[in-house]
Amino acid sequence: MKTLSFKTLTLEVDKQYAVLKFNRPDFRNAYTDEMGLELLDALHELAAPAVRSVVLTGAGGDFSIGFDPLMMKEHLGEAPMLFRKATGYLHQIIAELRRLPKPVIGAINGPAAGTGFSFALACDFILASETASFSSSYINVGLSPDGGLSYFLTRLVGPQKCAELVMTGKTISARKALELGIISGVVPPDKLMEEAQSLAVYFANGPTLALGRAKRLIDTALSHSLEEQLEEERQSIIEISTSNDFKEGLNAYVNKKGKPNFGGR
Numbered sequence: 381m382k383t384l385s386f387k388t389l390t391l392e393v394d395k396q397y398a399v400l401k402f403n404r405p406d407f408r409n410a411y412t413d414e415m416g417l418e419l420l421d422a423l424h425e426l427a428a429p430a431v432r433s434v435v436l437t438g439a440g441g442d443f444s445i446g447f448d449p450l451m452m453k454e455h456l457g458e459a460p461m462l463f464r465k466a467t468g469y470l471h472q473i474i475a476e477l478r479r480l481p482k483p484v485i486g487a488i489n490g491p492a493a494g495t496g497f498s499f500a501l502a503c504d505f506i507l508a509s510e511t512a513s514f515s516s517s518y519i520n521v522g523l524s525p526d527g528g529l530s531y532f533l534t535r536l537v538g539p540q541k542c543a544e545l546v547m548t549g550k551t552i553s554a555r556k557a558l559e560l561g562i563i564s565g566v567v568p569p570d571k572l573m574e575e576a577q578s579l580a581v582y583f584a585n586g587p588t589l590a591l592g593r594a595k596r597l598i599d600t601a602l603s604h605s606l607e608e609q610l611e612e613e614r615q616s617i618i619e620i621s622t623s624n625d626f627k628e629g630l631n632a633y634v635n636k637k638g639k640p641n642f643g644g645r
Contacts, residue, residue: 384425388415390439391422396584396644397433398426399577405440410448411495416469423476432644433583434480435576436503437487438496446494446517467526470495474528477502478599481592483583487576488512488554489569498527501536504595505579506563508554509572514562519549535602536562587625588644 384391390401400422402409426434438444447466455462477484477499486503493515500506500514516533518525525546534542537560545552554566567575583591593616600612620626625642632640 384422386418386422388412389418389422391425393425393431396430397435397577397580398431399435399437399573399580400426401436402438402444405438405442407448407450408442408491409438409440409444409496410451411444411446411466411470412448412451413466413469416466416473419473420469420476423473423480426480426482429588429644431482432586432588433482433580434484435487435573435580436484436499437573437576438489440490441511442490442496443486443488443492443512444496444499445491446496446498449521452521463526470498470527474498474502481595482588483580483591483595485576485579485583486563487572488514488563489572491515491551493517493551494525495527498525498529498532501529501532501562502527506557507565507567507572507576507579508557508563509569510554510566511569512554512557512566513551514554514557515549515551516546517549517551519547533562536560585642587623587629587640587642589623589625590620593620 382393388402388404390403392399402415404410404415425431452459452462483505484503486500486506488500488506488508490509490511491513492500494517497514497516516525516529530542530546533545537545541560554563557563558566597612597616601609604612624645628642629640632638
């Protein structure tokens, strides 16, 4: 196992998958500019072809409560400059998470609020502990959403339910988030990382190129016309048909060899 140490994060690469963890438990994993810069460095590591899936989680009892309130208070007199800089980092991180051509699994171990909720929504799959909760808490301190929260949440639950969650700032349980279709599953706290890592291993042993193309197609589906999406699918399947994994998968299926041995190429 390869471990990279940062001040606000930990990154562990175990064979073909990685676990990226917010690591400011004494501050409830609140987001800072320092964390933003370190996340950009971590994403560079995660882009390596050897990493075929990613788990994103938090240290301690929280996933992330979003922007550090102490940072906001300290810079209250220059708030526009603070948020111009901070969202610059944050939005680059969110965009790069979505562009990663591999599955990203959110293992939500506790409260995910504000920007923390945005990070969770940027994942492809969200598994939550029974102790987790979700809140678009911006409105509670007189702010509007960032980190793509309005983008992701509207697509998941529709404009009206998104408006309810964003404009009331209410907190919902993991079970309620599952009921609304925001997350993929709820598990006992002591099983969360086991389940998330099991899913990461499953994807790490899958056809990585095809998974990456599927992720991209899902992202474009709601912004494209039918004709545009059909063409996107056409080009994608043409390109992916040259992969070794397609040859392996087809050979295993035709010759009844059982599960294919995908190499991610």
